[in-house]
Amino acid sequence: MRQILVTGALGQIGAELVTALRERYGAERVVASDLKQFSPLDGVYERLDCTQPQMIADVMRRREIGAVYHLAALLSAVAEKRPQSAWNVNMGGTYNLLEAAREFACQLFFPSSIAAFGPSTPRERTPQMTIQRPTTIYGVTKVAGELLGDYYARRLGVDVRGLRLPGLISYGAKLGGGTTDYAVEMFQSVVRDKRYSCFLAADARLDMMYMPDAVRAMIQLMEADATRLKYRNAYNVTAMSITPAELAAEIRKHAPHFTVDYRVDPLRQSIADSWPQSLDASAAREDWGFFPRFDLAAMTRDMLVRLRATAP
Ligand code: NAD
Ligand code: AKB
Numbered sequence: 001m002r003q004i005l006v007t008g009a010l011g012q013i014g015a016e017l018v019t020a021l022r023e024r025y026g027a028e029r030v031v032a033s034d035l036k037q038f039s040p041l042d043g044v045y046e047r048l049d050c051t052q053p054q055m056i057a058d059v060m061r062r063r064e065i066g067a068v069y070h071l072a073a074l075l076s077a078v079a080e081k082r083p084q085s086a087w088n089v090n091m092g093g094t095y096n097l098l099e100a101a102r103e104f105a106c107q108l109f110f111p112s113s114i115a116a117f118g119p120s121t122p123r124e125r126t127p128q129m130t131i132q133r134p135t136t137i138y139g140v141t142k143v144a145g146e147l148l149g150d151y152y153a154r155r156l157g158v159d160v161r162g163l164r165l166p167g168l169i170s171y172g173a174k175l176g177g178g179t180t181d182y183a184v185e186m187f188q189s190v191v192r193d194k195r196y197s198c199f200l201a202a203d204a205r206l207d208m209m210y211m212p213d214a215v216r217a218m219i220q221l222m223e224a225d226a227t228r229l230k231y232r233n234a235y236n237v238t239a240m241s242i243t244p245a246e247l248a249a250e251i252r253k254h255a256p257h258f259t260v261d262y263r264v265d266p267l268r269q270s271i272a273d274s275w276p277q278s279l280d281a282s283a284a285r286e287d288w289g290f291f292p293r294f295d296l297a298a299m300t301r302d303m304l305v306r307l308r309a310t311a312p
Contacts, residue, residue, distance in 0.1 A: 002066025003029050005059065007050050007097065010034040011176050012168065012184075013111070013214065014071050015041065020215045021069075031063050034072070050093030053100070060104045067107040067222065070097040076115055076271050078177035079138040090141035098152045098160065109222055110149050110162035112234035114207055115179075116142040119274045126276035128236050128283040135274050149233035161221050162234030166207030166279065168214050169299060171306045179271045183208055183247055187303050190255050191311040199265040202245040205277040209239040210294035210302070217290055224288035231283060239292035240299070241278035250300045 004025060009018050009032035018041060021030045032041055033048035046059050050072040059065065072093050079086030094110065101108040117126055118134040132143045142164075149160040167180020175181045182200050189196035209217075217237050248260040284290035294302065 001029065003031050003063045005031045005033060005063065005065045005068045007033050007048060007068065007070045007093070008072030009045075010036060010039060010041070010174070011071060012170060012174060013211070015172060015174070016170060016211050017069060017071070017215050017218065018043070020219065024219065031059070031065070033059065050096055051088055053096045056096055056100045057103070060100050060106070065104060065106055067109075068097055068101060069109040069218065069222075070094065071111060073111075073141075074138070075176040075178035076113075076136055076138040077179055077181075077268050079141075080136055080267060080271065083137040086137045086141060090138070091144055094141070094145045094148060098148060098158065101158050101160070102152060102156050107159040107161070107222060108149070108152075109218060110145055110160060110233055111218075112142045112146050112162050112164045113138070114164060114166050114275045114279065115139040115271075116146060116164055116234070117276050121276060123277045125278055125280045126236065127280050128231065136271055139274075146233040153232040159226065160232050161224075161229065162232065163217060163221060163284075164234045164236045164279065165214060166209050166238045168211050169208055169303065170211035171303055171310075179268045179275075180206055180208065182244055183242075186244070186247060186251065186260065187307055190251055190258050190304065191307045194255070194257055195259045195261070196248075197261050197263045198244045198248075199263065199268050200244055200272050201264050201269060202260075202262050203243050204269065204272045205241055205243045206272055206275060207238040207241050207277070207279050209237065209292060210299040213239055213292040213294055217284075217292075220290065221284075221288055228287050230287055235284040235287070235290070236279040236281045237284050237290055237292075238279040238281050239294060240296045242296055246296070247300075250296050251304070254300065254304050
């Protein structure tokens, strides 16, 4: 049985995806990888820089990899500060992993983002197929990754699949420098000091999803019947369309003394202003049965229970 490789496995998604994959397919079948020499996670781990094709080929061969979840990337706000590195890691890494998938006949998962859209895209109920003219380097690498994935699927027969993920909310998170990180930071502040200074405006509406739904969607898409997939890269998915003020109000139902003030960061606000406010996920629902279990109320309840259980 061939193994499953996760790149960027020590990030916000990877840490939870690796656990879920090991529960589902067996611990010994899942190889976590990232830039660090050693992993804080249990289980099989490889140091792997996705910009280095030789390192990738070595791991693919030695570990007999049959599927890759390629998560390594620089997120939107970090990428905007280091555009050259973002291109090298996000674009170079995706190209290298697509090439490896072709050479070793592997399945490949590519996580696109709401960032693949831009200010000229319809912002409400953003369709599956629409204008994609992002204005961030992160978004440019996501659109290019989607197109390259489609090309490898159609022209070179590689089994590439992808999701356009919204902002993800999780409790075990080590955050990577995204624009939607405010939501995770707000939750972390509830259990720490009961107040939060938000870097986005109170009314900055964006799509969000709770991590358990995102992880389930990734695995479900990778297991879906290929003949039912009308789109390869990438399916719109979402669970809720919320503003910082709405999230704060929901949190206050459980923590009445929690306060939020708004000190807007112009860079991240301008990124948020260029993204959709709500995605149309009907194609994912129809083609492979996507259905999120957590809405704003259920996600908030679960996040607070888990954060309070682990608070010092
Ligand atoms: P993250 O920043 O938390 O983790 C990314 C990981 O990639 C880090 O552990 C980092 O060390 C690693 N990395 C960076 N450069 C690398 C390199 N050259 N080689 C190998 N590893 C490298 O990101 P995340 O939130 O876990 O996101 C994972 C993927 O999902 C990214 O492609 C991201 O664009 C996409 N995505 C995330 C979200 C979200 O809200 N978290 C939303 C949409 C899409
Ligand atoms: C970010 O904010 O950069 C990510 C994303 C939505 O792609 N969370």
